[in-house]
Amino acid sequence: xxxxxxxxxxxxxxxxxxxxxxxxxxxxxxxxxxxxxxxxxxxxxxxxxxxxxxxxxxxxxxxxxxxxxxxxxxxxxxxxxxxxxxxxxxxxxxxxxxxxxxxxxxxxxxxxxxxxxxxxxxxxxxxxxxxxxxxxxxxxxxxxxxxxxxxxxxxxxxxxxxxxxxxxxxxxxxxxxxxx
Amino acid sequence: xxxxxxxxxxxxxxxxxxxxxxxxxxxxxxxxxxxxxxxxxxxxxxxxxxxxxxxxxxxxxxxxxxxxxxxxxxxxxxxxxxxxxxxxxxxxxxxxxxxxxxxxxxxxxxxxxxxxxxxxxxxxxxxxxxxxxxxxxxxxxxxxxxxxxxxxxxxxxxxxxxxxxxxxxxxxxxxxxxxxxxxxxxxxxxxxxxxxxxxxxxxxxxxxxxxxxxxxxxxxxxxxxxxxxxxxxxxxxxxxxxxxxxxxxxxxxxxxxxxxxxxxxxxxxxxxxxxxxxxxxxxxxxxxxxxxxxxxxxxxxxxxxx
Numbered sequence: 258x259x260x261x262x263x264x265x266x267x268x269x270x271x272x273x274x275x276x277x278x279x280x281x282x283x284x285x286x287x288x289x290x291x292x293x294x295x296x297x298x299x300x301x302x303x304x305x306x307x308x309x310x311x312x313x314x315x316x317x318x319x320x321x322x323x324x325x326x327x328x329x330x331x332x333x334x335x336x337x338x339x340x341x342x343x344x345x346x347x348x349x350x351x352x353x354x355x356x357x358x359x360x361x362x363x364x365x366x367x368x369x370x371x372x373x374x375x376x377x378x379x380x381x382x383x384x385x386x387x388x389x390x391x392x393x394x395x396x397x398x399x400x401x402x403x404x405x406x407x408x409x410x411x412x413x414x415x416x417x418x419x420x421x422x423x424x425x426x427x428x429x430x431x432x433x434x435x436x437x
Numbered sequence: 438x439x440x441x442x443x444x445x446x447x448x449x450x451x452x453x454x455x456x457x458x459x460x461x462x463x464x465x466x467x468x469x470x471x472x473x474x475x476x477x478x479x480x481x482x483x484x485x486x487x488x489x490x491x492x493x494x495x496x497x498x499x500x501x502x503x504x505x506x507x508x509x510x511x512x513x514x515x516x517x518x519x520x521x522x523x524x525x526x527x528x529x530x531x532x533x534x535x536x537x538x539x540x541x542x543x544x545x546x547x548x549x550x551x552x553x554x555x556x557x558x559x560x561x562x563x564x565x566x567x568x569x570x571x572x573x574x575x576x577x578x579x580x581x582x583x584x585x586x587x588x589x590x591x592x593x594x595x596x597x598x599x600x601x602x603x604x605x606x607x608x609x610x611x612x613x614x615x616x617x618x619x620x621x622x623x624x625x626x627x628x629x630x631x632x633x634x635x636x637x638x639x640x641x642x643x644x645x646x647x648x649x650x651x652x653x654x655x656x657x658x659x660x661x662x663x664x665x666x667x668x669x670x671x672x673x674x675x676x677x678x679x680x681x682x683x684x685x686x687x688x689x690x691x692x693x694x695x696x697x698x699x700x701x702x703x704x705x706x707x708x709x710x711x712x713x714x715x716x717x718x719x720x721x722x723x724x725x726x727x728x729x730x731x732x733x734x735x736x737x738x739x740x741x742x743x
Contacts, residue, residue, distance in 0.1 A: 326465065328479075329469075329477040329478065329479040329507075329737075330477065330478055330479075334479060334741065337741060338741075338742075338743065339440060339441060339741045339742055340440065340479075340737055340738050340740060340741025340742075341741075342462070343462050343465040343466070343734075343737070344465060345464065345465035345468060346465070346468055347468065348472075375478070376477075379472055379473070379474040379476065379477075380472055380473055380474070381473045
């Protein structure tokens with residue numbers, strides 16, 4: 258059976274998300290050197306790079322950034338046929354007292370964010386952790402909500418939200434694909 | 438995914454891709470030891486049993502700490518002096534420990550093949566922590582990891598092992614691993630301590646260290662097991678040290694950026710003088726640090742296989 262595909266965000270909308278996210282993030286701490294953006298692998302890392310570049314253009318300041326690989330904190334390690342690949346976490350600054358902004362492409366069940374929160378707290382005690390996502394697709398299984406999202410769509414469990422970013426996929430866009 | 442093994446028994450068994458997968462995974466685990474809380478929850482609720490039927494300090498502590506940093510519970514079985522535990526007794530001991538519900542058994546034993554035998558008689562995953570003179574796969578992996586970190590590659594490097602090759606499980610695991618990753622391997626030592634058929638592994642054999650020392654990028658010094666001297670395999674410690682010990686004078690003939698390794702414990706003044714062991718070319722303590730990351734990676738990878 259052919260898959261049904263619907264484009265929900267085009268490149269211009271993703272650019273707009275980057276600009277709005279940058280504006281919002283700057284409101285979350287009076288001191289820019291106290292804000293750090295942490296991207297969840299893989300596409301969250303690219304979004305962090307774009308947001309930081311936008312802030313650099315606007316304010317002339319380069320914010321601190323980090324990368325999270327949440328594999329070792331997953332709650333479904335026992336359900337996998339083999340240990341999933343670990344690709345490394347890079348938090349090259351002291352998180353104590355910082356405002357950390359967690360960035361990912363999609364929030365769905367909330368389990369990835371739960372794992373990311375647990376991991377971040379193992380680095381120290383930040384002042385606050387905020388969540389920024391490009392797409393909130395509903396379907397939460399844990400009490401976790403984004404502080405800023407680029408778009409909200411209500412999806413069903415038979416659907417996949419596919420985020421394409423030029424750095425990874427050669428083009429920008431967000432699509433919903435129906436499996437049946 | 439390039440890891441499908443329930444046990445890590447030898448490096449002879451592993452493919453080039455599997456070795457690289459462990460090294461890459463270890464790379465990610467190195468970062469965990471730099472955190473404020475040096476622990477990840479990956480093996481929470483799992484039990485790792487360290488079964489050491491032969492003395493060991495470094496390896497046992499390293500595996501114990503690696504398991505703890507993965508949030509596993511650990512139990513230590515140390516059979517002081519009972520190195521002759523074999524056959525049914527060894528099997529029974531293992532069966533009993535397994536009955537307590539362990540997930541991973543880390544085994545050090547004097548008998549070559551003991552880990553393989555254990556893997557065939559219990560359901561838990563088995564990691565070889567050294568089986569007699571046969572293999573010491575995690576030591577081989579951590580040595581190769583350290584070489585790659587220092588030199589940025591393994592392929593095309595010239596690596597020399599010095600000393601007692603015959604009784605060295607460290608050399609054997611390293612040779613299997615290094616050859617698979619495309620390094621050239623040489624061995625040098627007293628003729629009585631070099632196994633007859635070693636060339637069949639694709640290794641070059643030398644007897645004069647001074648003649649060849651300048652050709653190598655990495656020199657791995659094997660511990661002289663002092664008990665061997667009593668078997669008259671070489672005339673005296675002093676003569677060994679004069680011919681094969683690495684000292685400041687000998688270092689002048691080596692490449693300026695040569696990497697000096699030793700699996701420990703070192704006999705200062707025998708295989709290596711303090712000025713070299715503590716000098717700029719020595720990575721001996723980095724090997725220990727890397728060993729922790731490599732063992733975390735191995736425990737994580739085997740734990741995922743049903």
